[in-house]
Amino acid sequence: MRTTITPQNRLRLVRMIEQAADGYILTLDEPTRSLAQNALFHDLCGEIAKSGFKWMGKPRTPAEWKVLLVSGHGQATGQGSEVVAGLEGELVNIREPTSRMSVKRANSLIEYVEAFCALQGIKLPYHGDE
Numbered sequence: 001m002r003t004t005i006t007p008q009n010r011l012r013l014v015r016m017i018e019q020a021a022d023g024y025i026l027t028l029d030e031p032t033r034s035l036a037q038n039a040l041f042h043d044l045c046g047e048i049a050k051s052g053f054k055w056m057g058k059p060r061t062p063a064e065w066k067v068l069l070v071s072g073h074g075q076a077t078g079q080g081s082e083v084v085a086g087l088e089g090e091l092v093n094i095r096e097p098t099s100r101m102s103v104k105r106a107n108s109l110i111e112y113v114e115a116f117c118a119l120q121g122i123k124l125p126y127h128g129d130e
Helices: 007-019 035-051 062-076 103-120
Strands: 082-085 091-094
Touching: 035 062, 035 103, 062 103
Parallel strands: none
Antiparallel strands: 082 091
């Protein structure tokens, strides 16, 4: 069962824990990134792709920018990533998934992308730059 802790269900959750059989596992996590954060991040990737900004000599798709930005953010924030040989000998970047980022971490990623755009002169329309 997954549920958000709210004042309305806090007591119900405490009762469930008290009644749980030995051996049950309880996990309490920070909330993961919101749908609005996810949409904004994907919009930013799309804006960079639409700008025509080139990486390694060629323009990149929004999906490619997502990989580059999440990887760069991991490096910049000390989480790192790992490049391994893939199943067919290709290089694969093993990085943190955005779907499991906390709200705070997703905000950090968005700020990283906005800073990247500012440093590269990529205009973002929602900032009134167009």
